[in-house]
Amino acid sequence: MRIGVPTEIKTDEFRVGLVPGSVRELAARGHEVIVQSGAGVGIFADDAVYEKAGARIVKTADEVFSEAQLIVKVKEPQQAEWKSLKSDQILFTYLHLAPDAPQAIGLMESGVSAIAYETVTDPAGGLPLLAPMSEVAGRLSIEAAAIALRRPTGGRGVLLGGVPGVKPAKVVVLGGGVVGTHAARMAVGLGAEVSIIDRSLPRLRQLDEVFKGRATTLASTMETIEHEVLAADVVIGAVLIAGASAPKLVNRAMLKDMKRGAVLVDVSIDQGGCFETSKPTTHARPTFEVDGIIHYCVANMPGAVPVTSAQALNNATLPFVLKLAERGLAAFDRDPHLAAGLNVKDGRIMHAAVAASLGFDSVETSRAVRLAAE
Numbered sequence: 227m228r229i230g231v232p233t234e235i236k237t238d239e240f241r242v243g244l245v246p247g248s249v250r251e252l253a254a255r256g257h258e259v260i261v262q263s264g265a266g267v268g269i270f271a272d273d274a275v276y277e278k279a280g281a282r283i284v285k286t287a288d289e290v291f292s293e294a295q296l297i298v299k300v301k302e303p304q305q306a307e308w309k310s311l312k313s314d315q316i317l318f319t320y321l322h323l324a325p326d327a328p329q330a331i332g333l334m335e336s337g338v339s340a341i342a343y344e345t346v347t348d349p350a351g352g353l354p355l356l357a358p359m360s361e362v363a364g365r366l367s368i369e370a371a372a373i374a375l376r377r378p379t380g381g382r383g384v385l386l387g388g389v390p391g392v393k394p395a396k397v398v399v400l401g402g403g404v405v406g407t408h409a410a411r412m413a414v415g416l417g418a419e420v421s422i423i424d425r426s427l428p429r430l431r432q433l434d435e436v437f438k439g440r441a442t443t444l445a446s447t448m449e450t451i452e453h454e455v456l457a458a459d460v461v462i463g464a465v466l467i468a469g470a471s472a473p474k475l476v477n478r479a480m481l482k483d484m485k486r487g488a489v490l491v492d493v494s495i496d497q498g499g500c501f502e503t504s505k506p507t508t509h510a511r512p513t514f515e516v517d518g519i520i521h522y523c524v525a526n527m528p529g530a531v532p533v534t535s536a537q538a539l540n541n542a543t544l545p546f547v548l549k550l551a552e553r554g555l556a557a558f559d560r561d562p563h564l565a566a567g568l569n570v571k572d573g574r575i576m577h578a579a580v581a582a583s584l585g586f587d588s589v590e591t592s593r594a595v596r597l598a599a600e
């Protein structure tokens with residue numbers, strides 16, 4: 227198969243869909259890989275490195291989009307890219323369609339078959355292509371919080387770990403999945419006081435074993451969330467209902483009763499965010515303030531550490547890329563977990579939770595366009 231890798235064009239996105247090592251694996255199996263010139267600059271892999279791995283370099287994104295049968299990316303296609311996609315192509319990337327009707331419609335109109343990394347499943351009920359970036363984002367969320375907490379950036383002026391004789395910061399983690407666990411590990415490591423809130427009791431039991439008393443586990447109720455958030459210096463938003471828009475767990479009214487200069491890090495922002503006052507930000511301008519509370523809502527956090535992230539992502543995606551390269555969509559027959567990634571095909575939304583979140587209960591393009599316009 228002919229596989230194409232365009233340069234990522236989202237703001238401050240430095241990752242790349244295929245690292246040179248993955249290109250080598252594909253080329254060794256007889257696949258043709260075309261890479262846009264400069265696509266690997268963000269990870270310090272120049273065109274010559276890709277050529278050595280077996281890729282053919284092309285100058286423009288247009289050449290990649292017009293020639294490739296399978297397009298492997300990182301971030302959701304931007305508007306300029308929807309128009310380049312075609313009905314005989316497969317797109318494999320993060321999509322996060324639930325809060326993004328314009329993109330959903332753009333993909334539906336292109337006719338492309340779009341497989342979203344974030345809804346591919348595994349036999350244990352996990353999300354294997356979201357997990358590596360959730361590990362990165364969870365760890366980064368505490369670094370982001372530490373910076374945002376500083377007084378010169380408008381924060382509360384609290385050191386996460388405190389010092390002998392002074393209390394540490396209180397970090398509350400909403401959602402104890404992959405992001406939440408990695409955030410909690412970093413916060414505990416820095417000496418913060420940490421609580422993790424999740425709606426799954428089995429998950430809370432696992433976390434209790436992992437943290438052995440260094441983090442408090444709490445079942446998710448409105449009362450518990452309110453109590454913990456009002457006492458927090460940092461809240462990490464890390465809840466997920468796969469494919470769906472994130473539930474809003476903290477509303478604007480709660481902000482005025484929080485500590486001044488406290489920090490909300492909404493990692494769930496790519497699914498719409500779990501704080502009512504969140505809106506997506508970029509690495510260039512990561513934070514904003516509402517009612518004295520600092521919000522950090524970067525929707526592509528792992529893009530800031532692309533050398534780590536692109537490799538971690540490829541470790542997870544490569545086996546699926548190989549299957550798609552070998553058999554195209556026929557790979558779904560033998561892999562229902564890969565099939566769970568299919569979000570759009572033939573102008574229709576194919577994933578039930580995505581369709582429900584978008585309000586596209588029936589899935590033809592014309593109806594979706596009408597609903598979006600209403």
Ligand SMILES: NC(=O)C1=CN([C@@H]2O[C@H](COP(=O)(O)OP(=O)(O)OC[C@H]3O[C@@H](n4cnc5c(N)ncnc54)[C@H](O)[C@@H]3O)[C@@H](O)[C@H]2O)C=CC1
Pocket residue numbers: 344353356357359360361363400401402403404405406423424425426429446464465466467472473475492493494495496497524525526527528
């Ligand atoms: N902003 C960014 O750059 C990135 C964002 N993400 C996002 O982070 C979010 C979390 O991802 P993961 O940790 O991998 O998901 P996960 O599925 O591992 O964990 C989510 C957790 O949320 C819990 N949960 C769901 N509803 C809840 C509620 N009402 N109260 C308390 N807990 C609740 C679930 O029980 C689960 O344990 C996703 O939206 C993901 O897309 C992930 C990576 C990068």
Ligand SMILES: CC(=O)C(=O)O
Pocket residue numbers: 320356359360496525526527528529
């Ligand atoms: C998961 C995701 O949105 C990211 O890695 O950017």
Ligand SMILES: [Mg+2]
Pocket residue numbers: 320322496525526527
């Ligand atoms: Mg994202």
